[in-house]
Amino acid sequence: MATSTPPIELRRLARARTARFGDPEPLDTPSQPQFTVEDMNFFYGDFHALHNLNLTLPSLRVTGLIGPSGCGKSTFLRTLNRMYETVARTRVTGKILFGEANLFDYAPTLLRRRVGMVFQKPSPFPKSIFDNIAYGLRVNHLCSRSELHDKVVHCLQRAALWNEVKDKLNQSAFSLSGGQQQRLCIARALAVDPDVLLLDEPCSALDPIATSKIEDLIFDLRRSCTIIMVTHNMLQAARISDYVGFFLQGKLIEFDAARKMFQFPSNKLTEDYITGRFG
Amino acid sequence: MSRARANSPRAHAYPPPHKKVINVVMLTLTGLCALLVVSVLLFILGYLVWNGARSLSWNFFTKLPVPAGQTGGGMANAIVGSAKLLLLASAIGVPIGVLGGVYLAEFGKGWFSFAVRYTTDLLNGVPSIVIGIFVYTLIVIPQHHFSTLAGGVALGIMMIPIALRSTDEFLRAVPNTLREGGLALGASKAQTVVTVIIPAAMQGIVTGIMLNLARVAGETAPLLFTAFGNQFWSSGWNGPTASLPVVIFNYAISPYEDWHRQAWAAGFVLLSGIFLTNIVARLLVSGRRSTSRS
Numbered sequence: 063m064a065t066s067t068p069p070i071e072l073r074r075l076a077r078a079r080t081a082r083f084g085d086p087e088p089l090d091t092p093s094q095p096q097f098t099v100e101d102m103n104f105f106y107g108d109f110h111a112l113h114n115l116n117l118t119l120p121s122l123r124v125t126g127l128i129g130p131s132g133c134g135k136s137t138f139l140r141t142l143n144r145m146y147e148t149v150a151r152t153r154v155t156g157k158i159l160f161g162e163a164n165l166f167d168y169a170p171t172l173l174r175r176r177v178g179m180v181f182q183k184p185s186p187f188p189k190s191i192f193d194n195i196a197y198g199l200r201v202n203h204l205c206s207r208s209e210l211h212d213k214v215v216h217c218l219q220r221a222a223l224w225n226e227v228k229d230k231l232n233q234s235a236f237s238l239s240g241g242q243q244q245r246l247c248i249a250r251a252l253a254v255d256p257d258v259l260l261l262d263e264p265c266s267a268l269d270p271i272a273t274s275k276i277e278d279l280i281f282d283l284r285r286s287c288t289i290i291m292v293t294h295n296m297l298q299a300a301r302i303s304d305y306v307g308f309f310l311q312g313k314l315i316e317f318d319a320a321r322k323m324f325q326f327p328s329n330k331l332t333e334d335y336i337t338g339r340f341g
Numbered sequence: 342m343s344r345a346r347a348n349s350p351r352a353h354a355y356p357p358p359h360k361k362v363i364n365v366v367m368l369t370l371t372g373l374c375a376l377l378v379v380s381v382l383l384f385i386l387g388y389l390v391w392n393g394a395r396s397l398s399w400n401f402f403t404k405l406p407v408p409a410g411q412t413g414g415g416m417a418n419a420i421v422g423s424a425k426l427l428l429l430a431s432a433i434g435v436p437i438g439v440l441g442g443v444y445l446a447e448f449g450k451g452w453f454s455f456a457v458r459y460t461t462d463l464l465n466g467v468p469s470i471v472i473g474i475f476v477y478t479l480i481v482i483p484q485h486h487f488s489t490l491a492g493g494v495a496l497g498i499m500m501i502p503i504a505l506r507s508t509d510e511f512l513r514a515v516p517n518t519l520r521e522g523g524l525a526l527g528a529s530k531a532q533t534v535v536t537v538i539i540p541a542a543m544q545g546i547v548t549g550i551m552l553n554l555a556r557v558a559g560e561t562a563p564l565l566f567t568a569f570g571n572q573f574w575s576s577g578w579n580g581p582t583a584s585l586p587v588v589i590f591n592y593a594i595s596p597y598e599d600w601h602r603q604a605w606a607a608g609f610v611l612l613s614g615i616f617l618t619n620i621v622a623r624l625l626v627s628g629r630r631s632t633s634r635s
Contacts, residue, residue: 145521150450175527185518186539198526201536247522254527 071337075300075324095159096121096258096288097142102156104137104146110312111137116158117307118316121257124280124289126303128166128296128322130335135292139260142290143177144170161257175202178251179260183267184243186235186250189228193259194235198254213253221249241272242325251287252287259283265298275301291307296336300324308332347361373510388613393609396602401610405511406583412599416607422489422582423558423611426568429493429578430500430557435550436502437497442546444471445505446512447534458509465502472498481567487581492568496557503556507549511542544625551622561586585611 097119104112112134117315119125128134140146141154147170158165165173175198186194195214205213214231218224223245230237235246244264251259261280265273280289280302292298299306303320308329316323316332327333356364374589400415407414409486445454476495481487515538523533539546566588585607592604 094576104624145525148521148524170524171527171529174525179521179525180516181521181525183518185516186520187519187537197523197536197581198528201523201526201528201532250526 064115069099072324072333074298075336076321077269078297078300079302081322093120093122094161095119096161097165098157098159100157102141102154102158104134104141104312105153105155106149107117107151112141113312115314117314119288120305121288121291122285123304124284124291124302125305125307126299127290127292127307127309128299128336129295129309129315131294133314135309136262137309138309139179139262139290139292142260143174143179144168144177145174154277158159175254176256177258177260178254178256180244180247180251180262180264182263184240184247186238186243186246189235191238191246192231194250194255195253202254204254217249217253219285220252221245222275222282227270239272241268241275244268244272245279246278248276252283256287257288258288261289263294266294273298296338308335310335364589373388384403389605389608389612392602392605393607393612396606397609398606401603401606405574406506406588406603409595409597409600414603415581416585416588416603416610417609418520418571419583419585419588421570421588422568422575423584425489425555425575425578425582425599426492426564426584427498427558430496431554432505433494433497434500434553434557436526438501438553439546439550441501441505441541442508442512445509447538449532458506461502461505464498465506468562469499469560470562470565473565473567476563477566486579487567487569488581489568489575489578489580491586492564492582493578495563495567496560499557499563500553503553507553508542508546511545511549512538514545515541548622548625551618551625555618555622558615558618559586559611561590565590 095118099115099117099119102112102115115138127139129135137146141158141172142160142165144165146154147151154166160168160173160177171295187197189197192214195217199210199213208326215224218227223242226242227238227246230234234235235243238246248259248261248264268276277298282290283289284304291299291303300320303318306320306323307317308315308323312330316327316329318328323332326334327336378588398415400413402415402556403417404413404415405418441457448458473495476491476498479584480491480494484491519537519541520533523537524530528536564584568584568587569581570587570591571581573582580585589607589611592600592607595601
């Protein structure tokens, strides 16, 4: 069935962004590649988790990765900062460029400083709010003791958390709500001024209001930081992504500008998934 | 028909009568067993407090023992001796146990860490008197005399397996998200362990050490032929020393009434010390809970 008009669900998805931000134009104008992935394969022991990925992730854009559970999108995300190396018996073949340099030539610590990551479950350290933000600056020796306070303040402001925590910087980070904890984790990742921020389903443990605050934050950050986000929520992907990659069973089915993919998906599988016919 | 059945009280009898009987019998049995356990414990405690507290005096803490047959005197040397032995034991057992536990939980993998865990569990099951013989052969025989050093080493060896396994367990209970959180900020593995994981598990590790200390404080067998015993003060680490458990043992099997009295008092003091350590350990744990909430 060749349709010239997209199904209703797709139009709804395409409108989601306008409704949320009043900005109908996603930033899908060309930019420098942030990651260039060529013929990448990923193995957990004998299990072939990702098959022959080829894609270019643009810099200073928000890229959403969607797909059903177990399709490999989180695995792909964890390859980009080489966090997969902490799991035994994992192996990557193929080529990944970070900017123009080989990803695997980086020292993991340097790479992870430049490619920050926020996880599904808010995971503040059992330290004060201040020390959580200062952690990355301290372990990387990124600033002097006298600059530390200003940097932490700046970082909390950048993550739009300052007004909520300015009176309790020395309290435990666990005193914050789940949504605040997750924004604290984003602020903590921003503190080391990364080029890229990887978000692994950052809103899946949060309520809608906390989710919308995180989306606002992502929207504000996209001009200063490349954001790559895994999400299970199609509407969320439609609201905030400039580009979208659709994964299915370890393969990249489609990668395109969000407004094109959500209105005129070129692959039948993509259309089936985003209109909710499976997954 | 079905309506009539549904309305009859028998159809509604739940639980059915035989289950009610089983329930009552089992509840009584479990309750009796629980009562038995608690009453034995309370009886021992009560008897010890009754006899021990009655025999306690200021002299007990300040005076040396007097020769057999005379009354009076105290156990100042045994109290200090026990403290010295525990200090030495901690100096040996805590660093080895904690560092080994950090290795096992954070860095060890494969057959080596399996072997370490397995042998540690075996060591934990070795009777304490065997450890005493081991240290006797290792230190006492070459030196030709008993010593505080030998006693401390014996207790220290006893502390290693528990310190190691409790550190291991508490570290492994730290959620993996914290490890990944540290690594994701560009910290190295070692930095993450030192600055995030160990502080997160610190209260648990300290609690484990306290309980461990309380356990070896009451050990008698490994001290019998290492620290031996001493009627007088023992200066330094090289001479035999008195310790509370060994004094209790010696006094309790003696024929003198006054020594029995003092053995009770020593038991009471030892128990109070262990009890206090336990309370401190629990306070530390609950302190951690309240800070993580507030």
